[in-house]
Amino acid sequence: MRVFVLTGAGISAESGLKTFRDNDGLWENHRVEDVATPEAFARNPALVQRFYNLRRGALADVAPNPAHVALARLQQALTACGGALTLVTQNVDNLHERGGAADVIHMHGELARVFCVACGFHWDAQCDLTPQSQCPACQTKGGPRPDIVWFGEMPYHMDKIEAALARADLFVSIGTSGAVYPAAGFVQAARERGIQTIELNMEPSHGSLYFDTAHYGPAGTVVPIWVA
Numbered sequence: 001m002r003v004f005v006l007t008g009a010g011i012s013a014e015s016g017l018k019t020f021r022d023n024d025g026l027w028e029n030h031r032v033e034d035v036a037t038p039e040a041f042a043r044n045p046a047l048v049q050r051f052y053n054l055r056r057g058a059l060a061d062v063a064p065n066p067a068h069v070a071l072a073r074l075q076q077a078l079t080a081c082g083g084a085l086t087l088v089t090q091n092v093d094n095l096h097e098r099g100g101a102a103d104v105i106h107m108h109g110e111l112a113r114v115f116c117v118a119c120g121f122h123w124d125a126q127c128d129l130t131p132q133s134q135c136p137a138c139q140t141k142g143g144p145r146p147d148i149v150w151f152g153e154m155p156y157h158m159d160k161i162e163a164a165l166a167r168a169d170l171f172v173s174i175g176t177s178g179a180v181y182p183a184a185g186f187v188q189a190a191r192e193r194g195i196q197t198i199e200l201n202m203e204p205s206h207g208s209l210y211f212d213t214a215h216y217g218p219a220g221t222v223v224p225i226w227v228a
């Protein structure tokens with residue numbers, strides 16, 4: 001059995017990380033275009049760096065929840081019997097890995113990573129970034145930026161994702177509103193391939209009509225039950 005799992009901010013909500021669209025969500029006190037676009041970074045790098053420094057810092061105060069752990073357990077079980085679980089996340093946190101998952105595909109990047117816009121060098125974030133930060137490889141001041149896919153930018157690993165979607169026997173979407181593309185289009189692609197589609201979410205998502213089955217409720221409860 002080859003399972004394709006797509007996750008969103010909802011799977012990390014019970015760990016204490018804000019989602020995007022829920023009230024008092026991440027975008028509440030920041031307009032997306034003010035903090036998550038290349039134009040915003042060019043216009044006001046200090047604001048954008050501060051937004052991601054805050055979120056990167058918050059990772060130390062949170063832990064994986066039973067939904068992250070259950071997915072990792074299912075991945076190990078499927079791998080052990082010759083199957084596979086491809087875990088694609090829109091999340092930029094590291095809770096899937098800390099929950100025990102392997103080869104997590106971060107299609108929108110990772111808070112823990114940084115790259116230089118001048119030389120393209122990539123490295124693990126050691127400290128907060130400011131517009132004065134220098135690239136450790138080319139010394140360019142202001143070169144370092146969060147390794148995050150912003151709106152209007154091409155998501156990462158699309159070839160790997162499309163290949164896994166093409167081989168999957170089951171498509172499962174967990175904790176996502178289905179509001180952002182191309183991720184929101186994966187369920188349609190799965191349906192077109194005639195594979196079964198399941199939604200695990202607090203409420204019906206924008207793409208809920210594309211799902212054969214749905215279980216609604218908090219991921220920390222619904223996912224372990226579904227895995228069991």
Ligand SMILES: CC(C)NC(=O)[C@H](Cc1c[nH]c2ccccc12)NC(=O)[C@H](CCCC/N=C(/NCCC(=O)O)S[C@H]1O[C@H](COP(=O)(O)OP(=O)(O)OC[C@H]2O[C@@H](n3cnc4c(N)ncnc43)[C@H](O)[C@@H]2O)[C@@H](O)[C@H]1O)NC(=O)OCc1ccccc1
Pocket residue numbers: 007008009010011013014019020021022025036090091092108148149150151152153154155174175176177178179180181182183200201202203204205217218219220
């Ligand atoms: C707003 C939207 C309409 N705009 C887009 O989709 C745009 C434009 C676009 C492209 N194609 C289109 C087609 C139609 C319309 C628009 C477009 N897309 C892009 O710009 C993408 C790039 C988008 C990526 C942007 N970066 C992010 N994140 C990183 C930043 C950061 O994190 O700061 S997106 C970001 O927002 C999205 C948030 O969605 P969710 O994760 O679902 O979170 P949300 O809060 O919305 O929902 C939470 C859900 O959980 C549920 N929930 C809450 N608590 C729980 C709980 N406890 N348990 C279970 N469920 C729970 C809730 O009920 C809810 O349903 C995620 O993707 C997240 O990563 N890039 C691109 O298209 O490039 C060009 C391209 C494409 C292909 C080839 C060449 C070029």
